[in-house]
Every structure is written in structure tokens, then in C-alpha cells.
Amino acid sequence: MSGVELFQIWLVAFATLALFSFMYKDNPFYRVAEHVFTGLSAGYYIGLTWDTIIVTQLWNPMMSGRWWLFIPGILSLLMFTRLSPRFSWVSRTSLAFVMGVTAGGALVFQLHGLVLPQIQSTMMPLWGSEGVGTLLLTIIMVIGVISTLIYFYYSKEHKGVLGMTARVGIWFIMISFGAHFGYTVMGRVSLLIGRVQFLIEDWIGSFGQIG
């Protein structure tokens, strides 16, 4: 193992342990790591924005003849007027363009790409389905979707039939949240295992290489 590789491993180990140290209590090592991490993450976006947006999407196409891209270029620059309280209103036009295009796309996508396909997948025939298992699954799906939608319907007080259906919805939601919670915990634990594995195998393993 070369000196550079050893340095890299110790640097990563320091950063990892410094961040983990917060679990004991806030301390200078954690604050150093935290501030370096914040700075690096911001710096990461400088590189990303420069390379994938300014150069690839704006400058190169403009130099190849798509001169009209100066319009989004100007709109981008206007966005920076937000930093000045006096001229921040100028950035509204750029923001309005972003909001308008996003809203126009979302209007079609949300209805055509999400609502209709989800309704279509829920409205499956009960009779003629393949076996009791599929029939049961279809019934669970229909009851689950309707009761969940009703639980999130706040325009009328949840009383009577509406209240009972909303109550069924809560049970379904609890099952789903429980499943999601289980998945999230497993995801985070696997990341933790990765970090602990690095500390044990790479970092502690490098002790023998010193000296």
C-alpha cells in the first residue's frame, strides 16, 4: 500500500469517525467535518452546473448556431438579482418561466402519466380473475385505494360511512407506513454496515502498513 493510499484511507476514516462522534455529543471534530462536507457539497454543484449546464446546454449549442439560447442565458443571470433586496423583483420573470414550464408539463404528466394509469391498474375485473389469491388481491387493492383517498379527503367531517371508511384507510396507511419504515431502516442499516466494514477492514487493516 502506497503512502498516498494510506493517506486517503486515514482521511476517509477521520471524516467518518468525526461525523459519527456527533452521536455522543456535539464536538469540534464533528463541526469541522460538518462544515467541510457543506462546503464540498456546494462546490460539487459548482462543477456540476458549470459542466452539465453552462458548457453543455448553453455555451456549446450557442457557439454551434443556436444563438437564441441567449434568452435562457439572460433569464439565468436575472435570477441572481434575487441577492439584492432592491432588485429582487427582476428575478420573478425567470422564476415565472421555470414555474410556468414546470406547471405546463406537470398538468399533463400528473393526469396522463399518473392519475389515469393508477386508476386503470386499480379497476381490474373481480370475476374471471386467476384464482382466489388474485381475487383477494384485487379486492384489497380497491378497498385500500378508496379508503386511503377518503382518509385524505378533508372537505367533509369524517362521520358516519365516511368516517368508517376513513378508519379502514388508517389501517391500510399504517400497514404501508410500517412497510416503508422497515425498508428505510434496512437501507440505512446497510449504509451503516458499509461504513463499519470500511473502518474495520480498510482502516484498522491499514494499521499493519504503518512504519
Add this chain to the structure above:
Amino acid sequence: MRTTVPIAVAFIAGMVVAVSYFFADESAIGWLRLEFLVWLIIVGGMTLALGVVSIVRVNWDAVKKRKEGWPYKVLTLVSVFAMGVPAVLPESWSPLFGRNQGSIYEWLFTYLDAPMMATMFATLAFYIASAAYRAFRARNAEATVLLITATAVMLWRVPMGEAFLNLFPGDIPYFLNTYIMAGANMAVQRGIIIGAALGAASMSLRIILGIERTYMGRG
């Protein structure tokens, strides 16, 4: 002027993108939609740069006024420039510049940013465990359902847990996969997606028509 122009821009941009859905990409309005989507990437992407400038400004101000914890802010500023500046310098000047393999940007990402990001998320495992303790105290029937489902899913996702579940009569892993994950869980996800999508569509319409103006702020 301060509100009329932005509302008109949002209306035109939104209508072009929404209406163009009914036309082919080769038509004039279809071409305009594709252009607008590129413009969106450019203008929307620059908001990231605006965020970075804002971080630098806030930290620079704290250092200048020697506010509490200012030495840490110096570290943030050094890190921003250490990662950002070499990334924007041309690769032709040095292999250390740019974003490719062997650059300062790539080295800092691989040996500091990525491991720190993984550690931050891994730290959440402990906080989730603490949150689980509070959430999973089976105080009522609903909390009990949450507890049972989460425990079963966690057990099911690891080989040892799956072997444990198989000790019980009936195929519990199959039941979990079919009726919990692809059944009840999927039904709730569909309900949430349908509700959220309808809300997003109506909000989009409000933005296009200029009814929703909160994104413009005050003044």
C-alpha cells in the same frame, strides 16, 4: 410591471408546454416545447449556482463580522472553492482541473464528499432506531399494526430473518410479498399518488392562470 410580466411569462410558458402535448414534436409548437424544456434545464440549473453564491455570501459575512463559530465558516468557504474552482478551470491547463478521473474535483468527491454523505445517511440509522422506540410503543391498535408490519418487513429483508419466518406454519415471506407489499402497501401508494397528482395538477393550473402567485414573494 412587477407582477404582470411574470404572470404573462408563466401563462405563455405553461400554455405552450401543456397545449403542445396535443401536437407532434415536429410541429412549431412541439419544437417550442422542446426548446422550453432545454431553457428550463438552463434557468432551473442556474438556481443551483444561485444557492452556492448564497452559501458563500452568508459564510463570508459571518467570517467578516467574526460571528460565533467563524473559523468553521472559513473551512466551508475553503471547501467550496477547493472543489468548485478546479472544476471550472479547463482541463487543457492541467489534468488536475475539470471533472474527469484524476482531477482535484474527482479526488475530493471520492475521498471526502461521497464517504461523508454515506456516513451522514448511516448516522440516521441510529436516529431512526430512537424514533422507532417512540413510534413503536404499541399504545393503540394502529400503532400495533405499524409495529408488526415494520418488524415483519425488516425480518423478511435479511436471510436470517427470512429463515426465522419460515419456521412458522404458512409461507409468511410469500404472504408479506403478495398481500402486504404488492397488496395493502401498493393500494395506499396508489391512493397517495392519485391524491397528490390531482393536487399537483390543480396547483399547476392555478400557476398557469396566475391565481397562485406565492412563488413571486412579496414586494
